[in-house]
Amino acid sequence: MEHYNMNLTLKVWKQKNRNEKGRFETYQVKNISSEMSFLEMFDVLNEQLIAEGKEPIAFDHDCREGICGMCSMYINGRAHGPWHHTTTCQLHMREYKDGDTIVVEPWRANAFPVIKDLVVDREAFDRIIQAGGYVSVNTGNAVDANAIPIEKHEADESFASAACIGCGACVAACPNASAMLFVSAKVSHLAMLPQGDPERKTRVTNMIQQMDKEGFGSCTNIGACEAECPKGISLENIARLNREYIGSMTAGGSQNSI
Amino acid sequence: MALTGLFLILFLVVHCYVNAMIFWNDGGEKFTEAAHFMGTNVVIRITEIGLFAFLILHIVQGLKLWAKNRSGRSVRYEVSAGNATSKWYSRSMGILGTLILLFLVIHISAFWAPNRASQTMGNGELDLYGMMRDTFQNPIIVVIYLFGCISLAWHLVHGFYSAFQTLGLATNRYKGMIKAVGVGFSIIVPIIFALMPIAFFFHWIG
Numbered sequence: 081m082e083h084y085n086m087n088l089t090l091k092v093w094k095q096k097n098r099n100e101k102g103r104f105e106t107y108q109v110k111n112i113s114s115e116m117s118f119l120e121m122f123d124v125l126n127e128q129l130i131a132e133g134k135e136p137i138a139f140d141h142d143c144r145e146g147i148c149g150m151c152s153m154y155i156n157g158r159a160h161g162p163w164h165h166t167t168t169c170q171l172h173m174r175e176y177k178d179g180d181t182i183v184v185e186p187w188r189a190n191a192f193p194v195i196k197d198l199v200v201d202r203e204a205f206d207r208i209i210q211a212g213g214y215v216s217v218n219t220g221n222a223v224d225a226n227a228i229p230i231e232k233h234e235a236d237e238s239f240a241s242a243a244c245i246g247c248g249a250c251v252a253a254c255p256n257a258s259a260m261l262f263v264s265a266k267v268s269h270l271a272m273l274p275q276g277d278p279e280r281k282t283r284v285t286n287m288i289q290q291m292d293k294e295g296f297g298s299c300t301n302i303g304a305c306e307a308e309c310p311k312g313i314s315l316e317n318i319a320r321l322n323r324e325y326i327g328s329m330t331a332g333g334s335q336n337s338i
Numbered sequence: 339m340a341l342t343g344l345f346l347i348l349f350l351v352v353h354c355y356v357n358a359m360i361f362w363n364d365g366g367e368k369f370t371e372a373a374h375f376m377g378t379n380v381v382i383r384i385t386e387i388g389l390f391a392f393l394i395l396h397i398v399q400g401l402k403l404w405a406k407n408r409s410g411r412s413v414r415y416e417v418s419a420g421n422a423t424s425k426w427y428s429r430s431m432g433i434l435g436t437l438i439l440l441f442l443v444i445h446i447s448a449f450w451a452p453n454r455a456s457q458t459m460g461n462g463e464l465d466l467y468g469m470m471r472d473t474f475q476n477p478i479i480v481v482i483y484l485f486g487c488i489s490l491a492w493h494l495v496h497g498f499y500s501a502f503q504t505l506g507l508a509t510n511r512y513k514g515m516i517k518a519v520g521v522g523f524s525i526i527v528p529i530i531f532a533l534m535p536i537a538f539f540f541h542w543i544g
Contacts, residue, residue: 157417183417255429257410297410298403301500307423316510323506
C-alpha cells in the first residue's frame with residue numbers, strides 16, 4: 081500500500097460546556113501520515129494547539145482498539161467515519177487525500193447532551209441498563225461457566241447481541257435519535273439465555289420505559305443504526321425486542337416487581 | 339402505526355380488487371354490481387366507519403411520532419449521512435403520507451362523498467363508472483392521480499416491511515420474504531390503480 085503524507089482542513093465542533101452554544105472552528109493540520117489513526121491525527125492537532133497556547137479539543141477515547149466504544153465522533157456525516165464495522169479509533173487516515181476537508185461533530189441527540197466539544201454524556205444508556213439490563217443472582221462463588229447447558233445456536237445469537245459496546249453510534253446515526261438498537265441488543269442477549277429468563281418480562285418493560293423517559297426518539301425501522309453499528313448488531317434484535325415487549329404486555333408483566 | 343397500516347393495506351387490496359372490475363370493459367356492469375354491494379352491504383358500511391377511524395388514527399399516530407422524533411435532536415448535524423446509511427423513502431414517510439392525504443382529500447371529494455351524499459338524501463347511488471369516465475378526461479386530474487399512486491408506492495415500500503418489523507415478525511428467516519412481498523405489493527397495487535385513470539383517459543375502456 082502506498083504511504084503518503086497529507087495536509088487537511090478540519091471543521092470541528094467546539095462547545096465550552098453543556099449550557100453554552102457551540103460553533104464550528106476551522107483548523108489546518110500538516111504532514112499527517114496515511115498510517116495514522118483518526119484519533120492520532122487529533123493528537124497531532126492537539127499537540128499543535130497546545131504548542132500555540134490554544135485550548136486543545138476535548139474528545140472521548142480509551143482503548144483505541146475498537147473495543148470500548150468511547151470514541152464518539154460524527155465524521156463527515158457518518159458515525160465513526162465512513163468505514164463499515166469500525167470505531168473512530170480504527171478509522172485510518174489512508175481514507176483521506178491531501179487537501180480534504182473533514183467535518184467532525186459530536187453525537188447529536190438531546191438524550192446525549194454535549195459536555196465539552198466532542199464529548200457527550202451517555203449516562204442515559206447506563207440508566208437504561210440499571211432499569212433492567214442485568215440478571216439477579218445470589219452472591220457467593222462464581223457459578224461454573226458450563227453448569228447450565230445452552231443450545232449452541234442460542235448461545236451464538238446471544239453472543240452476537242452481547243457484542244454491543246454501548247457506543248451510541250446507533251442513536252447518533254438514527255434520524256430519529258432513537259436508542260432502539262442498543263436497547264434491543266441488551267434485551268436480546270439476556271432474553272436468549274436461561275439466566276435471563278426469570279426477569280425477562282419486567283426487563284423489557286422497564287428498559288423501554290426508561291428509554292422513553294430519557295427522551296430518545298422512536299424507531300421507524302429506517303435501519304441507519306444497523307448500517308453504522310461498529311459491532312454489526314442487526315435489526316433482528318429490534319424485531320426480537322418488539323416481540324418481547326408485545327409478549328410482556330399480553331402477559332400483563334408487572335413493571336416494578338420480578 | 340403498524341396495526342393501522344396493515345389494516346389500510348388490507349383496504350387497498352379490497353379497493354383495488356373492486357375497482358379493477360372496470361377492466362372487464364363491459365360498460366361498467368361488473369364494476370357497478372361490485373360497487374353496489376360495497377355501498378349497500380351493512381357489514382361493509384360498518385367496516386367503512388372503522389376504516390375512517392383507522393385512517394385518522396394512522397394520521398394522528400404518524401403526527402405524534404413525527405413530533406417526538408423531531409424533538410429527539412434539537413441541534414441538527416452540519417453534515418448528514420443522507421442515502422449512505424438509509425433509503426430516502428424510509429426517512430420520508432411523513433411527507434409521503436402527507437402527499438397521500440392531500441390526494442385522498444381530492445379523491446374522496448370526487449367520488450365517495452358525492453355518492454354517499456346522494457344515498458343519504460334518498461337519491462340512490464350515483465353512476466360511479468360514468469363519473470370515473472368523465473373525471474378522467476381531464477389530464478390535470480389524471481396527473482394528480484398518478485402522483486397519488488407514486489406517493490402511495492414509496493410509502494408502501496417502507497410501510498409494508500416496517501409494519502412486520504414493528505410487530506416483531508421480520509426475523510432473519512422471514513425478512514427477505516417480507517421485503518420481497520412488500521416491494522411486489524408496492525409496485526403491483528399502485529400500478530393497477532394508476533392504470534384506471536390512464537385507461538379512461540386514453541379510451542382503452544369506455
